[in-house]
Amino acid sequence: MVHHPEATGATMKDVAEKAGVSTATVSRALMSPEKVSAATRQKVEDAVTAVGYSPHTLARNSKRSESRTILVIVPDICDPFFSEMIRGVESVAAAVGYLVLLGDCAHQNQQERSFLDLMLTRQIDGMVLLGSQVPFDSTNEEQRALLPMVMANEFAPELDLPTVHIDNLTAAFEAVNHLLRLGHSRIACIAGPQDMPLCQYRLQGYIQALRRSGIAVDPHYIVRGDFTFDAGSRAMQYLMALPEPPDALFCHSDIMALGAMSEAKIMGLRIPQDISLVGFDDIELSRYSDPQLTTVSQPRFEIGREAMNLLLEQLQGKIVNSGSRLLDFELKIRGSTAPSLRDENAR
Known part of the structure; x- marks a missing residue:
């Protein structure tokens, strides 16, 4: 008899491929053998032996109702x-x-x-x-x-x-509307990855707020980032090099906002006198930046x-309906936003 050592890396997927069945079938064959045919059960058992898969944990858990x-x-x-x-x-x-x-x-x-x-x-x-x-x-x-x-x-x-x-679209709308009420009109957005649904909603909130105020959306003012400090820093470099740089900035995360804030200071810009910044999330660091970051607070x-x-x-065993449970958000107004100097000078 050939002895096969216990698994040193074999997985259930390896067993499934060897047996020519799905991983779910392997799981049923090992945990609830009565639910599969004798032929399928034999194929799975042979594949387990062939690839050296050790289902000892599975056997242990199958004796209990749950793993906790x-x-x-x-x-x-x-x-x-x-x-x-x-x-x-x-x-x-x-x-x-x-x-x-x-x-x-x-x-x-x-x-x-x-x-x-x-x-x-x-x-x-x-x-x-x-x-x-x-x-x-x-x-x-x-x-x-x-x-x-x-x-x-x-x-x-x-x-x-x-x-x-939370309602990300409404939260973003209120954040951008705060900048609009302060007299800012050249408002840029450092957005998160395009494939993330929450970023899509936050971008829509930004766009709707501008359009509601009659401001055209400038695609040059929308920069994508990956929720890192470096992404905020790079976005700020790009935005301030534009022929007409923004005077306010809405960021899809506090991390990117703090990266942008750091880069703005390196450039010699004053916050909020030269540019106002709004973040999103209210992480602890947002309260320790200089100035403190205005941001959307999520619970x-x-x-x-x-x-x-x-x-x-x-x-x-209770029936839980799918769909959204919306919790409240709050716009925390702090020192990183102020009335537009252009607006103040026009008075």
């Missing part, structure tokens, strides 16, 4: 924006005896298979998504049906999930709490 563990998928674990949201999730989870695992979607390509295996082997009971990215093929209905999921912060209607977030802790509560309801 949930997975939180974070778009970028280095971004301080998500810390309060994660804390909100953990506060609810800890109170009912759940462990929280963090998965970083910034490196999703390398980890996608690991995340999927956690789902298929029932090592997690559910997932909270803090962005629009999911750690599996979202077009695969079989995979989507594996675990209860809730989305927090983002909104992706095509995923048909319970979702907790990030409450978003996390509400998302985890919705997930718990699903885990308890």
